[in-house]
Amino acid sequence: MNTLIFRTIAPFLTALMLLFSVFILLRGHNEPGGGFIGGLIAASALAIYGIANGVPAVRRAIRIHPLAIAGAGLLMSTAAGLISIAAAVPFMTGLWIYPTILGLEVPLSSVMLFDIGVYFVVLGAITAIALALEEREDD
Numbered sequence: 001m002n003t004l005i006f007r008t009i010a011p012f013l014t015a016l017m018l019l020f021s022v023f024i025l026l027r028g029h030n031e032p033g034g035g036f037i038g039g040l041i042a043a044s045a046l047a048i049y050g051i052a053n054g055v056p057a058v059r060r061a062i063r064i065h066p067l068a069i070a071g072a073g074l075l076m077s078t079a080a081g082l083i084s085i086a087a088a089v090p091f092m093t094g095l096w097i098y099p100t101i102l103g104l105e106v107p108l109s110s111v112m113l114f115d116i117g118v119y120f121v122v123l124g125a126i127t128a129i130a131l132a133l134e135e136r137e138d139d
Contacts, residue, residue: 073120
């Protein structure tokens, strides 16, 4: 299955899928989507890239060990819950701030921090599993 056509189209397909995964992540809570589905799409994109170009190419592309990505995501998700405790409200209560960035008021929430953390947990864990299976298959 490692044809010239597949190896040629894989980087473009991977970039498109990663962009779509970010769209799904940002679409989030009010509509279908969020961190879990976005992370699965991103991990699938990296798996396609790995099938086409090999595990070393994926490791060079992401530059960070997948389990470190998952750990950072877990830390972000935990921080989203601890922020609410620090604000003296129940655990995992959504909190909002409205900073002005470049003259525009941007709503930021602890809910989004949680979703981004879930995205990274899923991306890191599934990518680590896929890379381990692909390396095992190459042996």
